[in-house]
Amino acid sequence: MNIRVIITKLLTQALASIGINSDGVPDKDIDLEHPSDINHGDYACNIAMRLARKIGKNPRSLASDIVANLPQHDFIEGAEVAGPGFINFYLSNNFFSSGIKEALKAGGAWGSVDTLKGKTVLVEHSSPNLFKPFHIGHLVNNTYGESLARIIKNAGAHVITLSFPSDVSPGIAKAVWGIMHYGWENELDIEKLGEAYVAGVRAYKENEDAKKRIDEINKNIYLQKEQTKEFAIYKIGKELSLDHFLHITKLLGSHFDKLVFETEAETVGKEIIRQNIPEVFEESDGAVIFRGSKYGLFDNVYINSAGFGTYLAKDTGLLKIKFDNYSFDESVTITDIEQKQHFELLKKSAECINKEWAKKSRFLQHGRLSLTTGKLSSRDGGAPLAIDMINSVKESAMENSRASGGKLTEEYAQQVAIGAIKYFIAKVSMGRNIIFDMDKSLSFEGNSGPYLQYTYARCLSLIKNANFNYDIYDFNVPDNWKATLVERLLYRFPEISERAVIEYSSHHVANYLNELASAYNSWYAKEKILDGTNAENYKLAITQTVANTLKNGLYLLGIDAPDRM
C-alpha cells in the first residue's frame, strides 16, 4: 500500500479520536510533503496549521493532540510536532527495506507509474529544417523532446513519436541556388550544404538577379516541377539532409515512428484553410489571413499572395493529418520559445476549425540557447553544429580518462559526451533560456551527466566484486541499523517520475538523480560496503537499487548508463 495513503489514514483516525470527523477533513485536504530539510523527517503535514483557526486552537497544541492520538504502524518510526505546527513523520527500517525489495523485483520497470495508463500520446519534436545543419539549438529540442516522450511512456501511455521536417521553404530555395552557384550538384555533402545556404541568403539580400532566380526556384520546388534542374538538385539535397538528420538523432537515442513532410502538410493545410473562408479565414491583400486580433492575438498570413502556405498553413495541415491518421488522447509539440505566440495563434485558428483539434493539442516551448564566448562556432559563423560539439566533448572525455590512467573507448566516450550535453540541458526547467559556455558549462564533475554515469559504474563494479545476485532478495536489515539518506531518497523515485509527467518536465528527474548519487557517494566514502559482516547483503541491495534507479532515471532523460567508463 502506498505510504501516503497509510499516513493519511492514520491522520484521519487521529483526527476522529479528538472529535474532528472525516466529513470536515476530506483526505485531499491532508497535504503531505517532503520537508525541504530531510532532518525534519520523511513526510510533513500542515493539517494542524490549516485547521487551527477554524476550531480556535493554536496550531502547535492541535498538532500535539493529533500526534498523541496517532495509531501505531509498522512503517512509521515516529511522529513529532515541529516549527509552527508541522507534524513530521519518520519512516521505519521495515518500510525502507520492503521498498528496496519491491524496487529490485521491478527491475527495469522500477520507477514506472500508471498516470497515463491506456492513453495514446503523439509526441512531435526535433523537427529539422532540411538543408540547414543540425545545430545545438536542435540538440536542446531533441533532448527535451526525447526525454518527454520517454517520461510519458514511463507513465503507461502508448507513445507515437513524430518529426515534421521542413522540406519546402524560401530558405531551401536559397540553399539550392547556392549549390547551383558553386556547381556542387555532383559532389554535395553536409558541409557544402551549409555553405550553399549561407551564400544563398547573402545573394538574396544583395543581388537583385539572384533574388529573382531564387524566387523562381522556390516556386518550382513548391510546385514540384520535376523537369527543372533545381528540382533535381533539391531532391539530392533533401535526401542527403534527411540522412544526416536521421543519423544524428539516432546517435542521440531518438527514433521516429512517423515523418510528416511540410510539402504534404502544405497541400492539406491550404485545402482546409480555403474550405474555411470566410467563417474562419479571410482574404486580404491577395493573401489568406487569420484575424487573431479578434481574440487578443495578432493577424497573420496563412496563405501568401503567391498562393503558397506559410508555416501556419503547414502546421494547420499537420494537425489535420494527425487527426485523420491517428486516434489519440493528446498531441504534444515541442518547439523553441520564439514560436510561442505563433502557436497560440495556430491553436486559436484550429479551435475555430474544429474544437477538438485545440482541445487535444498541447504546444510546449523550451528556452533559447545563447552562447557566451566559446572556442566552437560553426563554419558559417552561426550556431555550432551538434556533431562538432559532440566530437569536441568526446575528445575531452578521452583526454580526462587518459590523464587519470584510464582507457576510455570511443563508444563509451561518446556515451559520456552525449550524456554530459543532454544532462546540462535536461536539468534546467523547460522554458527557461539556457546559457551555454562551451568551455565551462560541460563539466564532468559535480552536478553533471558523467557524475551520474560514474556513480552508476561504481555501483556495478562493487556488485561485480561481491558476486551479489539481487534476484535472491536474501537480505535483512542489520541489527541497530540507522536508515541512511540513500534509503530515504530511493523510495521517492516513482513520485518523481509521476511529477515529471504531470508537469511535463524532465528537470525534476535530473535533480533527483543528482541528489541520490550525491547521497550515495557520501555514504560510500564513510561506509565500507564489502565488510564481510551480515550487513553486507543489505548494503549491496541498497547499492543495486541505486544502480537501477540511476539507470532507469538516466533513461528518462535520454541518457545511456554505460557499465564502465
Place this chain on the structure above:
RNA sequence: GCUCCCGUAGUUCAAUGGAUAGAAUACAGGUUUGCGGUACCUGUGAUUUAGGUUCGAUUCCUAACGGGAGCACCA
C-alpha cells in the same frame, strides 16, 4: 508602441504558498593502507526595488527598473 516570458551566491541552475532559500562551479583549506579520487569533507557567498493578499511569499496580485521573445506574406 502593444502583447507575452524571465530577474535567486562572482558564474550556471534548484526550491507542489511552508520551517535555517538547496546544488554545482569558482575561491580557501582538508580526506587514502577500504570496494573506481570524474569521489568525499569544511568554509566564504544570493531572492532587483516598493507596496498588497496570507498564520506564513523566491513563489500569488499591482507598479517601477533590468533582460529576452513575438507583433502580415521566413520557419
